[in-house]
Amino acid sequence: MKILITGGAGFIGSHVADACIREGHEVIIVDNLRTGYERNLNPNARFVKMDICAPELRNLIAEEQPDIVDHHAAQISVPLSIKDPLTDAEINVKGLINLLEACAQNRVKKVVYISSGGAMYGEAEEYPTTETCNPRPLSVYGINKMAGEDYLYFYQQQYGLDYTVLRYANVYGPRQVSHGEAGVVSIFTEMLLQGKTPTLNAYPDEPDGMIRDYVFVKDVVQANLLAFSTGNGEAFNIGTCIPTTTRRLYDEISAQLGISREPLKGEAREGDLRRSMLNIEKAKAGLGWQPSYSLKQGIAQVIEYYKDFLGDQI
Numbered sequence: 105m106k107i108l109i110t111g112g113a114g115f116i117g118s119h120v121a122d123a124c125i126r127e128g129h130e131v132i133i134v135d136n137l138r139t140g141y142e143r144n145l146n147p148n149a150r151f152v153k154m155d156i157c158a159p160e161l162r163n164l165i166a167e168e169q170p171d172i173v174d175h176h177a178a179q180i181s182v183p184l185s186i187k188d189p190l191t192d193a194e195i196n197v198k199g200l201i202n203l204l205e206a207c208a209q210n211r212v213k214k215v216v217y218i219s220s221g222g223a224m225y226g227e228a229e230e231y232p233t234t235e236t237c238n239p240r241p242l243s244v245y246g247i248n249k250m251a252g253e254d255y256l257y258f259y260q261q262q263y264g265l266d267y268t269v270l271r272y273a274n275v276y277g278p279r280q281v282s283h284g285e286a287g288v289v290s291i292f293t294e295m296l297l298q299g300k301t302p303t304l305n306a307y308p309d310e311p312d313g314m315i316r317d318y319v320f321v322k323d324v325v326q327a328n329l330l331a332f333s334t335g336n337g338e339a340f341n342i343g344t345c346i347p348t349t350t351r352r353l354y355d356e357i358s359a360q361l362g363i364s365r366e367p368l369k370g371e372a373r374e375g376d377l378r379r380s381m382l383n384i385e386k387a388k389a390g391l392g393w394q395p396s397y398s399l400k401q402g403i404a405q406v407i408e409y410y411k412d413f414l415g416d417q418i
Contacts, residue, residue, distance in 0.1 A: 105332070106130040108170035110156055110203065111139025111177030112149065115280045116218075116272075116321055120174055121146050123325045132168050134161070135177065144279055156199035173207055175200070175214045180374040182223055185245035196248040202254060208263040216331045217256055220249045221271035221317070221341050222380040232317075232345050232383040235271070243375040253339060260337060268331040270324075273343030273382050276402060277321030278409035288350060289318070289403070292357045293410050296365070297418045303370040304350055305389040307378060313350025314372070315379035317343040320402035323395040330391045343382035344395045351367050356403055 107124050108152055111117040112133030117140070124131050129151040132154065145151050152164060156177045165173075185192035200217075207215055221233070223246030230237040241247045259265040276289035295302045303381065304312040319342060327342045354367055387393045411418065 105171040106168065107174060107332070108132045108133070108134060108165065108168060109149075109174045109176060110134045111140060111175070113142065113144050113151070114176060115138055115144075115277070116275055116324060117174070117176035118144035118146070118279060119277070119321050119325050120176065120328045121149050123329060124190070125149060127329065132164075132170065134164070135236055139180075139281075143155075146373045156203055156366065157194060159202075161202055162209065164212050165206040165212065167301055171213045171216070172216065173203065173212050174328060174332075175203060176218050178218065179245070182243045182245045183373055185243050185248070186375055189244040192244045196245070197251055197255075199241075200252050204255060204259045204265065208259055208265050212265065214266040214268065214332065214336070215256065216328060217252060217267055217269045219253055219269050219271045219339065219383045220246060221273050221343055222246075222377060223375075224250045225380070227377055227379075231379065232381040233341070234383040235339050235341055235386055242377065245375075247389075257337075262406055266336050268337075269339035270327055270336040271341050271382070272324060273317035273319045273341070273380070275324050276406065278316055278393065278405060280321075280406075288353065289357070289406055290410070292354055293361075293406050294414065296358060296361050296363050297407075297410055297414055299418075301365060302367050304353065304354060304367040305370040305372050305376070306350065307372045307376075310378065311369075312352070313404055314376055315347045315349055315381065316353075316401070317346065317381045318348050318399055318404075320342045320397035323397055326396075327387065327391060327393045330393050333347060335391050338390060340391055340393075341382035341384050342387060342389040342393070343380060343383050343384055345382060347379070347381045348399060353399075356399060357407070360403055360407055
């Protein structure tokens with residue numbers, strides 16, 4: 105198949121691109137390199153530097169005629185979405201509409217849409233949270249991801265454009281950067297390797313930090329591959345259904361590094377959920393997917409990546 109991946113120079117999208125190429129698919133990567141990196145690009149993919157909001161995107165899809173569009177490009181910062189909601193809407197809503205218009209006009213078979221299993225549900229009353237839980241987003245990012253799913257349904261009903269939604273938990277793994285809207289795994293790992301002391305952000309009444317569902321990027325990639333041919337018109341949680349506090353995560357990373365150092369204490373960020381954990385039974389039944397990497401196994405691969413990436417800096 106021919107697969108177009110938006111955000112394919114980013115952390116997760118680049119891993120998806122690599123896996124698609126290993127499977128023998130033809131891959132086109134669209135990325136504006138605002139948060140993606142050329143070092144992540146697979147040399148066997150065609151790379152087009154382009155913003156998903158650009159009118160030229162429609163010409164590109166008309167030219168390439170992809171079978172599948174895997175949509176990872178997004179504004180992913182929860183705090184930024186609260187401070188600058190117009191920018192978030194510009195990318196995560198208008199950019200998506202631009203993409204869906206192009207897909208509908210050129211008979212793309214399917215869109216795999218990356219949504220949020222944490223930000224969209226908010227402080228969910230149902231825990232672990234299923235896909236039928238009534239969303240209560242506490243950030244503009246979560247609101248716009250939820251709106252994106254509604255647009256997909258509309259385009260399916262209006263134009264017959266098929267889709268599958270993957271609602272990610274907290275994804276971590278190699279290539280995740282430690283700045284900007286970074287994952288805490290990459291932040292802790294890089295700082296500890298460099299001899300620095302990380303900050304553990306927490307609410308005053310929960311000193312061990314927030315509870316999250318950490319899923320390894322290679323497991324997430326497998327969910328994408330399965331979604332190309334199954335799960336039509338449905339949304340699926342992609343996580344582990346295993347609760348992990350920030351303190352538990354810090355202890356695992358520091359233990360594997362052989363470092364005994366107490367983290368600094370910091371306040372929770374604006375928009376931080378107290379807890380988030382996803383029920384993944386639907387993904388098991390509907391996609392034939394389940395995670396295979398434990399937190400310990402995933403952290404080991406992150407550490408190996410950062411030791412190589414940082415080189416002389418550690």
